[in-house]
Structures are given as structure tokens and as C-alpha cells.
Amino acid sequence: MCKGTNHQHYYPTTSCELCKSNASLYCQADDAFLCRKCDKYVHSANFLARRHVRCMLCATCSRPTHTSLSC
């Protein structure tokens, strides 16, 4: 796991699949990287989408962490 210091390496940041800005979440059910706005839009559509578990991405290396959105 990266320790959060991004001095040594340059990690490529994943971009949100809908709006191409920086992604901060990963939805396993949709298999998609999303930013918070798109995640709100997508997963508020119906109760089936709301059930999806999304996990936060590490701010430095953009890999899924074990932290998930608590809603």
C-alpha cells in the first residue's frame, strides 16, 4: 500500500468514465471509476443502483481502498 507520499513516483490518476475529471470512487457492480458528482447522479437513479457498494480511491495512487461509502 502506498503511504501517501507522492514524492518518489508519479502515479497515473484514473479519470471518471462519464465526465473525464479525476475519479475518486470505484463501483464494483458497475466496474467503473467515477467522480463524486457522477456517482451521485448515477447511483441515485433507483434503489437497485443505490445498493451498489462504492469504495474510495487512494488520493495518491488511485487504487481502491478498503474504505467504502457509508450511506
Place this chain on the structure above:
Amino acid sequence: MGYNCDYCREARSMVYCRSDEAYLCLSCDRNIHSANALSKRHSRTLVCDKCNSQPAVVRCVQEKLSLCQNCDWESHSGSNSASGSHSRQTLNCYSGCPSAVELSSIWSFMSDSDNKNGQDSACEQEMGLMSITDNKSGQDLLVPAENNDAQNVIQQPDPNDSFTFKTSGTKGSEQYMDVAFCDDFSMDEVDLSIEKYEVLFGVGNNDPENLFAQDGIDSLFGPMDTSVAKESSTGYENGFQPACSNAASGDSLRSCKTEPNPCYRTQLSNISFSSLTGDSNAGDYQDCGASSILLRGEPTWSTPAHDSTTSSGIRNDAVLRYKEKKKTRKFEKTVRYATRKARADVRKRVKGRFVKAGDAYDYDPMSQTRSY
């Protein structure tokens, strides 16, 4: 789950969405998966005709049933050699928003079945349900004319469809609020926990100084003097909140359950619990209330003789610590971790040193050597 559509709970479920993990009828499937670009990507598959509770994986041509793995195994393996020879086709998944025509072309076996006998009830249902309207284009879709009586034309007025969209939209907007609230709330919780962590550990560092300053080291290791405890505790009890009273050690621990400080101190509690609770109250005070700090702070730092910033003070502290640790020295052979000893006992060695598993060794404790 299973027989009825998970969304409308009215119609029978026809397809299973793997991403949403939900059984849906065709109308709801279309509504839900046309909402946004991500849901269009979900792959859906038919539901088992026999058990209606699992997604189907194969289609038995002879029986004209879509079966899940379990039902397929049950009906086609086992003792039945006749049924074991049924030919089976794998079922395809679909994604996106296909029209009824497209769906029937994917599952072409549906249109081939039972033209002679008249429709099976299941097949008829399927074809009837497949004539769903297209929300966007507003066309009425006709089932392919290959089926004799499957000329169902179900015309749902557009307001109905838009109505369903609207309700889901309003629900969605409500949920926006909840999601936003939840999101922010969760982030705040994270921040809170981090702040508390620093505060608590900041307090924890100060405590050894307090311990030395107030009662000296001997109090840590002395006998359990309840009189000493009472002196230190009564001094602090004046401003105390009732929750933090020193009447019972358990109370002081319970009052600040979220802090690890009590846990930190329970390690030392075996030695001298009474004096420590007096000191832990000092630590608790810094977290419990600002007003109490005024009462507490003065007795802690009012004695310059115990100040540890001067060089003689530092040396004094070091000497006292050395003398105390000297009392607990033990020169016997001690094992700190039994599991590590167990591991070390079986490792191969070369000249008494451990070697990696694949390397050469000249002593293996596992091999039994006989000495006579």
C-alpha cells in the same frame, strides 16, 4: 427475490441483472437500464424456467427450458440416461437497451417453439411481455409475425412512462439529499476520528512527565496505598464531573470510553492502580472540559523542583528510571514469544546460523539422530 420482479413486484421476472444482482421483468429492465450510461453496460441474462430463482445458463432444446446450473444438473445428470443426452445450448447475455425484435433475435429459440401445438403458456407470456414500448422513440413494437397469436400490441401511453420516470426522478432527487448528507457525514466522521487520535496521543505523551512530577516514581511501584490515592484523588475531585469521579477505577475508564488512554494505563494497572487513576483523571480532564483545566493545570506545574527541562532534572530522571528498571532485570533465559521459539526450533542451520529453506545445511533439528 426470484419469481416476481424485484422492482415492480407485480410481473414475473424474466431476466437477471448481474451487476445489480436483481431479477427484473422486461419493462422494468428497460426502464432501469436506460437511465444512464453505466447501467446500460450491465449484462442481463434469462432466468431459469424451472426454479425461477437463479439465472439460467443453458437452454435445453428438447425440453425447451432455460435452466440454471442446479436445475440442469438435476434433470440431466443423475440416473436418467435418456435425459442426459439432451442437447443444450449456452445462453447469451445482453446489455444495453435492446428492443423486442433484437431480444427475440438473441434468443431465437423462442420464436421457433411450438408453432404446431399452439403456444406454451410460458412462451406466450414471454412473447407478450416482450412487446414493451420504447420510452424514447414512442413506437409500438410488434412481436415478429412468425408466431400465430402473438400479435399483442400493448400501447402504453407516454404519460405513463414519463410518469414512472418522474417518480424515480423525484425519488432520486430526494436521495440526492440523503446521499449528500451521508457522504459529508461520513467524511466528517473520518476527520473527527483523526483529530481525536492526535489529541489523545498528545495527552498520552504528557502523562509520564505528570507521573514523575506529582508523586515521584516510587508511587508507581509502591504498595497499593489507598491513602495516597485518596489524597491525590480528593485534590482533583472538587472540580470533577460526576462521570469522572474516582470512586471506582471502572468509572473513570467508562466515562471516556472512546479514548485509548485508559487502555494504555490498564497495562500499568497491575502495579499501582490507585495512584494511576489519580493521574488519569488529570489526563481525562484535558479532554473532558476546558474549565477543569484551570483547576488541574496549577498543581501539575506548580512545583519547579520536579521540572525536567534543566540538565540536572534530566539526569535525575534518568537515574531514577535506571534504578527502577534495575529492580526488574532478569538474566535467566527468557522466551518472549512462544510461537517464535516453536518456529526457530525446527529451522535448518549451518554452523549454528539459520539458513533459508532451500539452501545447504549441516544441521536439521527435525531429522532424528540417534546417540548411543
